[in-house]
Amino acid sequence: MVSGMSQVDDATGLGRLEPKSLVQLAADAVRKKILAGDLEPGERLIEERLTKELGISRPPLREALRLLQQEGLVVNQPRRGSTVVELTSEDVYEILTLRSGLERMAVELGVPVQDPARLEVCRQALARMRACAQAEDRGGLVEAGYAFHASIVALAGHGRLSAMYNSLYQQLLLCMARNLYVRERFYEDLETHVDRHQELLDVVERGDPKAVLEALAAHGERSFSSM
Amino acid sequence: MVSGMSQVDDATGLGRLEPKSLVQLAADAVRKKILAGDLEPGERLIEERLTKELGISRPPLREALRLLQQEGLVVNQPRRGSTVVELTSEDVYEILTLRSGLERMAVELGVPVQDPARLEVCRQALARMRACAQAEDRGGLVEAGYAFHASIVALAGHGRLSAMYNSLYQQLLLCMARNLYVRERFYEDLETHVDRHQELLDVVERGDPKAVLEALAAHGERSFSSM
DNA sequence: ATACAAACTATTGTAGACAATAGTCCAACA
């Protein structure tokens, strides 16, 4: 699940090869544990235990936790350590509204698309979705769906916007990992699920921003009306 | 400058008293140094030097730098340390577009205002702006202007939205500290500057979202057309 | 004189240990 994400995160552009520091690796590992449900919401993150699991010492782990804290996956109370964030329905509301708002901004900034290469990324992500749907690989579908939406946002060529979106999507995945409604959604026809995204991309490729916004609204409503 | 900001950041709501950790203090101090121009964009942040200045050891400082890294004020290259972020014109474009987009979202979510207390915060911030303008306290005016815009965004009662906005505004302040256009803007009549914000608040109080959006667009355009 | 290589220095990355605090449990008293 996270492997696909790092693939997205790696899109820093230039080919400068940067040996990932232990901090980055630790952050990735803990993030993966959280999103995989290995660490449950509200659970205390005992530093010493994590260091033993990861085979590192505390300083890099603590720095990694600071990163996750800013990402919104971990909350840190002074003198009381870190815990996995617990998302209330209020939080879910915030995440969903921000998400749709950011997507809207991205469309307004990025459609019609100038750089064809960016569209190609969307197409490939959609193809991956379809492949996962046919294989009934629900985990892969979630991951590919993330890549697809991220690629749509990336059409704007707006680094900070994409960064915010990705950070937010992490939290959304955390909801989805736990929440009932998503599981239910996943009993809908997987092909239909992909088709809806296909339609969205079609409208994007056609290049009319207003039409995309309408499609996006419909898409979002269908996705989250059950909340 | 930063004192006023922490005042805003402290708005975590509840009265739970949390002894600030060295990490938080260090992050605040370094942020202040950066925004005050004490540390210039592109400048390397030598850890040992900062520790001596702040009188702390490296681990908490490093964690603070991780926070600032996620806030976008500091960039960290593995094995090569941290530097103050250098904002290109592309970055400024990103910051300004995101800023206006987030403000728009906030208005759409928060106008008309339900909680009168939130409006009161706006009014007080505006009063502070006017006081600073009359005293020709340009530094204070910048700070109060930040508080005003933050309070407008806070009308939405959307924690994540406000957090993103604040983080972005830090970077905007970093531009403003350096960039020419702002200095020029500040030779305009300070009272007029405040008046423009007054008009914005008036429209907000009137409660028509569409009118606010228009006012906001005009406001933004006047503020940044010179970019 | 210039280019390349090797050593050196400055700085970051990581580790382990110590200090301080918060939560918990048990006992004693009202």
Added chain:
DNA sequence: TGTTGGACTATTGTCTACAATAGTTTGTAT
């Protein structure tokens, strides 16, 4: 029996020291 006080333990906060790396400078050879 309920409550308060104190000690204990687990965990975080912080510091010092060591290892590793990148940048720089100097020397030598062509």
